[in-house]
Amino acid sequence: MNRKQKYVLxxxxxxxxVALIFWFTQGAEILTKTQVIVDNxxxxxxxxxxxxxxxxxxFVLGLDYTGGFLAAVTAVSGILIYIFRNKRKKTI
Numbered sequence: 001m002n003r004k005q006k007y008v009l010x011x012x013x014x015x016x017x018v019a020l021i022f023w024f025t026q027g028a029e030i031l032t033k034t035q036v037i038v039d040n041x042x043x044x045x046x047x048x049x050x051x052x053x054x055x056x057x058x059f060v061l062g063l064d065y066t067g068g069f070l071a072a073v074t075a076v077s078g079i080l081i082y083i084f085r086n087k088r089k090k091t092i
Contacts, residue, residue, distance in 0.1 A: 004084040012077030016070055023066040032062030 001009070035055040045052055 001081075002084065002086055005081045008077055008080045008084065012073055015073050019066055019069055019073070023061055023063065026061045029060050029062045030064070032065050033058075033060040036060060 034057065036058045037053050038056050040052045040054055041050070042052070
């Protein structure tokens with residue numbers, strides 16, 4: 001591997017690692033969510049047996065978008081590594 005290929009490989013691996021860490025810190029959900037259910041039940045409601053749950057608009061990154069991003073980064077890195085390969089000329 002030449003210097004350009006190593007640079008592309010390291011950059012691609014770093015981007016993949018950052019994306020996976022970000023996905024994990026967001027909750028490691030399998031599917032992306034745009035709304036999250038929040039429990040607003042008070043103690044009095046619990047004693048009476050009433051549940052008060054509401055949906056709140058919040059984006060939670062899922063593995064579906066993260067996987068697509070990782071596949072794109074892998075493809076672009078692979079293409080760049082192939083393009084930056086050493087091209088040796090045949091000598092007769």
